[in-house]
Amino acid sequence: MKAAPAAQKRLLDLAELDSVIDRLAHRRRTLPELAEIDEISARVARLATQVISAETEAGDLAREQSKAEADVDSVRIRAERDQKRLDSGQVSSPKDLASLQSEIASLNRRQSDLEEVVLEIMERREAADAQVTKIAAERDGLVAARSVSEDRRDAAFAEIDKESAEVRGKRSEVVADIPADLLALYEKLRDQFGVGAAMLQGARCLGCRTSLSIAEINRIKAASHDEVIRCEECRRILVRTAESGL
Incomplete structure (x- = not known):
């Protein structure tokens, strides 16, 4: 799947808002x-x-x-x-x-x-x-x-x-910036794992807190900027930012 880097980064904003929504729902239930x-x-x-x-x-x-x-x-x-x-x-x-x-x-x-x-x-x-x-x-x-x-x-x-x-x-505003196919994948992963996208920070997926292998890091480095990357461990969307160090 391909998506503009800016659109992929918006997934992190979406994930943060979804996290807030989940916390509010949990607070309401408890x-x-x-x-x-x-x-x-x-x-x-x-x-x-x-x-x-x-x-x-x-x-x-x-x-x-x-x-x-x-x-x-x-x-x-x-x-x-x-x-x-x-x-x-x-x-x-x-x-x-x-x-x-x-x-x-x-x-x-x-x-x-x-x-x-x-x-x-x-x-x-x-x-x-x-x-x-x-x-x-x-x-x-x-x-x-x-x-x-x-x-x-x-x-x-x-x-x-x-x-x-x-x-x-605010979530609706962020969703408007994300392509339909990318959003559909995010929502599917969110339903499965609770979090659909996570930042790649250095060599670590912040979704599952797993450090990626050298081979995996090299694969990601070789991928085009608009390619949608998935964590091999947790299968969440990995979003590359300036903190990824690639």
Whole structure:
């Protein structure tokens, strides 16, 4: 392949710009905020599951409390009804009176026992509600922290994207100075090796940092200035400049 020396030298400018673009892309992919957001999101997800579990427990206790309170009301109503019968004097038989008094005493004990159950459930429910509040507050705090991290990420993205757009604009200007066939070869090599062209500095390829053999240097010296040279070691385009010493 043939290309004017000036066009070949523009490959070095292109390679430098591509290196900057690659660094910016790597920086964008590895922003500390991204890992921070992922970590916070994982914690938020775990807490959300815990909130659901705690809310379920609190809901179960609320239903259990309602049932227990209904049982207390039922027993209390029965006791009050029996007490009214006793107080009204409607029951005159000693046997029936004894039976009614025994039933009232039993109902009062039952009511007392059920009220203890209600109190115990209320305490458990209060603890469950407090747990829901605590976990939800922790979750909300993390969501707020994640929002701050996302704002920092977006600001960093905007800065990187702006710089990348500026570099890509300069790249377009450089590409305009490079023949299509030479550019196609450069892009192919860049896809393969990450860097498509490198300077020949002295007897060394700056792409793979390999020192060329005497025979290879002599071959390059004998080549015309417009011939496109490739490094035998890494196959990148070798660009000759004043620093090549040829």
